[in-house]
Amino acid sequence: MAHFQSRHRQRRISAPGLLLADPALAISVRPQDVGFVPDLIAWNLSPERGGDGGNWNERNTKPSLAAWSVMEVYNVTQDKAWLAEMYPKLVAYHDWWLRNRDHNGNGVPEYGATRDKAHNTESGEMLFTVKKGNKEETQSGLNNYARVVEKGQYDSLEIPAQVAASWESGRDDAAVFGFIDKEQLDKYVR
16 A cells, blocks of 8 residues: 555554554553564554543554554655654664563564463463353463473363464464364374
């Protein structure tokens, strides 16, 4: 769209797309995520931002295409003032990736999940749900998780942070939602 609706594209990129890359907007709700670009910005704000939206998603992000998008629009518009406005936000997003996703310190970001009430306790411990029969129990912490796994007395474990990381990395839902059968999955896994 940069090539035939470049001004529209500028507004779309400038508006909510780099929301948390603006420190003033990030600090009010997610100070740990200054520079972060949310996965989904919806028309109705999240409860944390004073709305009632359940589809507003500040839990996940995607690998950055923001710099590429800005460059594509700039190549068409040659709008240096807009580029100057976007540059600090792009740097903040880049810095966020290195600060929050470079887990082994090698300068190359890996996938992960943000700290969020859907993923963690107030103190930052990982949340997970243990399912056995028709019962389920939400627990927290890596030590509890290791204990549950070691005992092996569960039908399934649900780890919201793991699900978020899979979405961030380009998760394919074909198997999750039953769009492929066991034979197809077995063939794919081989």
